[in-house]
Amino acid sequence: MTALEHALKELKDDVILMWIMVEAQLEAAYKAMLEYDQNLAREVMQKEKRINAYELKIDEQCEDILARYQPVAVDLRFLLAVLKINANLERTADIADGIARYVMDAPAAFDHGLLQSTHLLDMYTESLTMLSDTRRAFEREDTALARSIFQRDEIIDKYNIEALDIVTAHLQQSSPFIRQELLVLSIIRKLERVGDQAKNLAEEIIFYVEAKVLKHHSPKEL
Known part of the structure; x- marks a missing residue:
């Protein structure tokens, strides 16, 4: 294994660890919401700093590899994809933090x-x-699995629209749970953004494996 190959493997391992950390944050926020566990919600908020530190670590690794080895072709695409994947994962962790804050506000x-x-x-x-499926697609360089994310994001978008209609109907009926319904709607909007981030992750996987840029393409072109 060359020095470049070793550095890229180490980077990929770190990105996967970051991915697992972000998944754990989102799962913990879910449990905190279901069980109304404000201590767990507070823990999610505290761990956000660790995610931010890891994001900086991965960015520095990418910059170091670019400066030292000047990679080309698939190796360069991998680094460029990782820079964007890293940012998307950090934003997803921010969403988990936001959901935990809504639990604290409830x-x-x-x-x-x-x-x-x-x-x-x-x-x-x-x-x-x-x-979790985008992580597996990244690990295996599985672009078929990555592409399956696009249609599933449409399902998330559909749920988001339906939820707005449902909560609006409740509010029009002078619901006694207005604050809770508004918090639920806020959480749903956060989850819609998780779907968007998953789609972005899938696009970056396809970019580095197949050298295809999918931004601004219609679903039929993907």
Whole structure:
């Protein structure tokens, strides 16, 4: 193994670890929401600093490899993709932090019926699965799995629109749970952004494996 190959392998391992950390943050925020566990929500918020530090570490690794080895072709595409993947993962961790803050703001446990009727639980499960599937696609360089994310993001978008209609109807009926419903809607909007980040991750995987840029393409072109 050459020095460049060793450096790239180390970088990939670190990105996968970052990915797992972000997944854990999103899962912990989910558990905090379901169980109204504000201590766990606080823990998610505290661990955000660790994610930020890891993001800087990976950026520095990329810069070092670029300066030392001046990689070309697939190795250069990999580095460029990792820089964007790293940023997307950090944004996803920010979303987990935001959800944890909504749990801290909630005056009482979330009504399970409301979580179900707004599809928040389905949306959260799908978001977690999309994030873990993009990691597997990155590990295996599996562009077919990466491409499956695009259609699933459309499902997330559909849930988001339906939830807005449901909460709006509740508010028009003078619901006694206005604060909770607004918090649920805010969490749903955060999850819609997780879907967007997963789609961005998938695009970067396809870019470095196939040398195809998919930004601004319609779903039929993907």
